[in-house]
Amino acid sequence: MAKVTIKTDKDVYQGTEEEAYESIRAIDTARRDVVLGHEIGAGAACVKCGDACPGFDLHFWRKICKNCKCGPADHKISDPTNHETIRKIGRLFDDDRAARYNRKKVTIATQPSVTDPSATTLENGGGEGEKTNTTFDWIPQGATETIVSRYMEMIPKEAQPISGTHGAHIRNKQLHEQLPSHDQAPEFCDNLSQIEADKLKNFVQEYKDNALGVGQIQEVRPNEAPILVQQVTDQMTDLMIEPPAEEQGLSAEHPGAPDKVEGSIQVNPQAPKLHITDNGTSGVSTPVPSSLPVNDQNESDAIELGSPAPKWACSKCGEGMKGGDVAVFAERAGTNKCWHPACFRCHTCDELLVDLIYFWKDDNVFCGRHYADQIRPRCAACDELIFAKEYTQAEDQNWHLKHFCCWECDTPLGGKRYVARDAHPYCLDCYQNTFAKTCSSCSKKIQADGQRLSHGDSHWHATNECFKCSGCQQSLIGKQFLPKSGYIFCSVTCKKKVLP
Template identity: 35%
Template sequence: MSKGPLPAGKGAACLTCKGICPGFQPHSWRKACVKCQCSQDEHAFISNNEDDLKVGRLLADSRYTHLTAKVKGGDGTRVYKRNRMIVTNPVVSRKDPTFNTVTYDWAPTGLTQKLAMLYMSLLPEERRPVAGTEGSLYRHKQLTRQLPAYDHDPAYCHSLSEAELKVMAQFVKSYKEESLGVGEVALPGEKSTTKRNEKISQEQPDPPLTEQTPDGAIESPVSNETEYYCSGCGQLAAMDEPVVYADRAGYERLWHPACFVCGECGEALVDLIYFWKEGALLCGRHYCQSIRPRCLGCDELIFSDMLLQEASGHVWHKEHFCCWLCGQDIRVECGCDKRQTT
């Protein structure tokens, strides 16, 4: 049986209770605080190192391994090579010149600083991951919410049998090969034109003067006039503003930065990490629970037949269908003043 570590952040303040909760006290198997019963991601504990380790494990052994690096002196564990961006601007005054430095906890890779800053300006201000701001906290919460470590790493699961470990390993291997992706930022046409030109040069040395692109845009290699439309909102993409490409979707499709969101919850896909399923972008959480049932008690995916499903559709590990206070099976009278199963 695998026993997962207790959640990090013990004692961190609760953002929902705002002073009522004395600090995060982890439950033994629920992903929640025993004091206020709010989820772990509602408690203000940020550890970039821990986040980088979790994302590194997710991207390891996938086509995105190049976005990770081995931990020095470790046992082969890979850590996320998160791209940080530091912008220094001079402050104009009559006195000696000073500088205002802004640090972004994350920024798209492969861009000039000017284009990266333009990308950031296209996001809502409260969603820009500037260190020490609401946007940084939002990013951390979405990493916890959208990419739960226990969806891909059995070390974070409370308890798995040998049979469940095998099922989980195959499930994770499958989605890393078929669905997991990381968006790429470029100007409209840069990615799609490069891919089409590579294909044309291999298949026909003399391409026609015009061609019909898969997304309906008409492109003329002579005039180089093309219109590109966002696959999210359907609106025209400005040629001088960056867009997001998803390689799993093919480079004929693109999204405005603010439109690159999960098709289920509508939240921006954190660090552009997405899962592609049946023509839709999904965050890790909603992709995984569209394939495997998720226990409403411990929030982990269920890899066995030992489950209980309510008429409402909620699914539980059988042992987790219990009173919040005493752990008694909820179908049995336990005498607690307030019985909760969530």
């Protein structure tokens, strides 16, 4: 077989034709490790539209499907290697403040109530049933297996990220909606200028330093403030080894709960707080025994030996929490605040915070999207934050100047007439083709900027020639009329002439 030389954009291959093309195929396969953004999820079915959508086809800058105009989160986009999730989380926590974040699927023993909501739980007074192994796409890291299982019991069933279930799909959707990639790095945005890119980078660094955190689940314990880990090394295990209950001073009959808890349940304003320095990191660098002050710089916040037990309540619902209850703590909020697992939600959208990732602002926790929306305007077309000096405001929304376009054909609408429908702007031609009504009299389309008269499912041009009596042909504009069987009449007499 003759030798051939094949040139590509970057490489030259020599040898037999079969050998040369085999080399190209091998390298192309290796290069598939780097997946283009528009290839991720291509062809995935739409959960909302079903068969009406032929498959996910990403619009270049709108970040929606070109076929059905639903978002990526509404399509069954799979990430079996968890690669995209790891990249997204890695961009958030790529500095010295490491995340308490588990990146791998984990199988743990859970109570029957986790997979069967009708089963009784320890929380509602039921006994401990036979445990089953359950695989989760994500679990809170650094907690014991028992606490993780109880945490999963306490969040809604539909939100439990059990592999292969609707809960796992909901988690993937929340990762996309709550933590947009284009809020994290310029390369995910549509052609930013260097000034805009620099502003985005500064914005990202600002929220990393002062707002971003990962909730930690622990048991509420009288006489103790939670120990909130600030930095986690790569050697940290996914689950802590849980010592026997007796070694923890706990009752083996109620795993994770103290033998006795007394007192009313209210928030104690004197509970210890975590000192936050100007650079956003805590002044407490190592865990301390519960008998020592949490913050040496503020002894008034310390728990004193012999003092009454701190009294806890959920920071969202206000309901009391007793010793042994599983709670979510947020380092940014200090050590005197906690939440029920089902209450750790964004203050704006009230959705559970995906993977316990929160942004702290004005004494509330937010998802990444709604934290950013309080700082910068967001373009209604491309969903990106706006860092340009000038932008458009229309239909009670904000738009990049270049993105104020027809929802159907992407024609720029700056300075042009348009029609808004469902908060989306349309050029007159697209509105005419998509939504224009047909006149019941002349059977022609009624122009988008034209006047029309409607009654039920019937429509007419608002002219004397079209809106007229079907019997005597006189104009009915501004007059009473009698509709019947698709006709309109000025009187019963005319009706009887046409419809005897």
